[in-house]
Amino acid sequence: MSFILTRDLISNRHDEPGPDIPAMFEQTDRLIRLRDEAPIDSEEFAETVRAIIDFQREDGSFSYLSSYEVPSDARVDFVYHPTYICCQILIKAMLSGSPNKNILPALQRGLEFSCSRRLMGHGIDGLRDQMRTVQDFIDSGIMTILDYQPDLCPEFTAMLIEIAEEYAKMIEDCDTILPFGNDVTVKMIRIVKTLNGPVSVPVFVYGTLMSGEANHYLIEDCEHLGPAAIFGFALHDLGAYPAVKYTEKPLTATGELILCDADALERLDILEQLGSLYDRAVANAFMDDGPVFKAYVYVYRNEVTDDSRVPEELQPWPYLKELQRTHVWYVAYGSNLLRERFMCYIEGGFCEDNGRAYDGCRDKTAPLFDISVTIPYNVYFGNKSASWGNSGVAFLDTSRTGLAFGRAYLVTKEQLADIHEQEGNGANWYSSKQLIGKHAGIPMITFTNTREREHVMPSKAYLDVMQRGLTEGAGALTDELAEEYLQQAIER
Incomplete structure (x- = not known):
């Protein structure tokens, strides 16, 4: 059955009806179906080619409109x-070996007209429409035609080269994420590869894709540029995998930088569930040896907690996973708030604050890191400690919720056991281990006694050590707040 193309004239008179817009869209849809689905050796396809040639206007277009106003x-x-x-469609007809001699001149004129708008669409979708049209020309076989007919339409050839160069620059600048989250990165890379040769983009990876990790096989054929870091992003541990999130704090996420082609990037998009679990974003990646690259990074879409944030000292993520097997956070809330005092438990030696010597841990390695934390119980003072002049020392009241300020030291599991013995692992002292929570996936443990101890006033030396600890380090209290906090603990 022949396909008859129809024109709908635009009238310059307001009292005459306009074009039949639904019919024109229907006609376009049928052309697309014929281009993509009709067998090129069918009579229907041949009839369509003849109709197209007869339909062409003097300016070379195949316009439905008689007026462009x-x-x-x-x-x-x-x-x-x-x-x-x-x-x-004419390109496909040429490639099929059609004997119709009118195809070539009609195609030449049509390609010349196509250059006038550089294949661009309109509005915010202009670039996406251009990319779709370029890909449609590629799928129809334009590159094959130009290989054996290089002079078919020099203007069209030059336009394709210019478009490829523009796309290559966008790829280089990581400028392929369009407004409203329209990500055209993979499609654009594929177009440039066809028109201008292979191209790749820098991608910052920070979790299971890193060297030696479970999903590294997806990118093992990519070029690895080396260790890198991105500024303005926080790394979070989600258990089986990590995530990065934007942050206004001066934080850094560390990982590796690789170069991905379209195939590798598409594999990563599937792994990261692009658009539902992660979004592609742009970051400045700093290499250890100095160079800075604009790179793509997969940013987590869902909410995270501050407890899941991985301090920079514990990155990259594979290093953190090893620490999760070997280390714990020891949470101090008494005299061990002061690092100098706590180090007597680690290294051993004489403590000037209470005049006592300590054996220290079997492993005398200093804690890898420490952070300020809050504890959901109140502190009170109890028992009579010989180490502190038979005065009270700090305990946690785990019978009800409250608030205490603590300091978490990252130590080995063996060191935690040795610290527990030095603290007093006995029925009347710190017999109970308490899991406070996790930070960066590492358990946070402290010691107390679940039976309330006799309340006893602490010594001035003990309170002085606690106050110095409360005002020391990151997240520290002011002297005034530390004094108020200790006074409240005394009064309990």
Whole structure:
């Protein structure tokens, strides 16, 4: 059955009816179906080619409109878009070996007209429409035609080269994420590869894709540039995998920088569930040896907690996973708030604050890191400690919720056991281990006694050590707040 193309004239008179827009869209849809689905050796396809040639206007277009004095979107939809599709059908007809001698001149004129708008769409979708049209020309076989007919349409060839160069620059600048989250990175890389040769983009990876990790096989054929860090992002441990999130704090996430082609990037998009679990974003990646690259990074879409944030000292993520097997946070809330005092438990030696010597841990390695934390119980003072002049020392009241300020030291599990013995692992002292929570996936443990101890006033030396600890380090209290906090603990 022959396909008859129809024209709908635009009238300059307001009292005459306008074009049948639904019919024109229907006609375009049928052209697309014929281009993509009709067998090129079928009579239907041959009839369509003849109809297209007869339909061509003097300016070379295959426009539905006799007047171009219409809005830009109407010109795209009813002048340029039909022209592109008709040219693509003619390309397929040429490649099929059709004997119709009118195909070549019709295609030449159609391609010349196609250059006038550089294949662009309209509005915010202009670039995406251009990319779709370029890909449609590629799929129709334009590159094959130009290989054996290089002079077919020099203007069209030059335009494709210019578009490829523009896309390559966008890829280099990591400028392929369009407004409203329209990510055209993979499609653009594929287009440039076809028109201008292979191209790759820097991607910052920070978890299971890193060297030696479970999903590294997905990118093992990519070029690895080396260790890198991105500023303005926080790394979070989610258990089986990590995530980065934007942050206004001066934080850094560390990982590796690789170069991905379209195939590798597409594999990563599937792994990261692009658009549902992660989004692609742009970051400045700093290499250890100085260079800075604009790179893509997968940013987690869902909410995270501050407890899951991985301090920079515990990165990259594979290092953290090893620490999760070997280390714990020891949470101090009494005299061990002061690092100098706590180090007597680690290294051993004489403590000037209470005049006592300590054996220290079997492993005398200093804690890898320490952070300020809050504890969901109140502190009170009890028992009579010989180490502190038979005065009270700090305990946690675990019978009810409250608030205490603590300091968490990252130590080995063996060191935690040795610290527990030095603290007093006995029925009347610190017999109970308490899991406070986790930070960066590492358990936070402290010691107390679940039976309330006799309340006893602490010594001035003990309170002085606690106050110095409360005002020391990151997240520290002011002297005034530390004094108020200790006074409240005394009064309990």
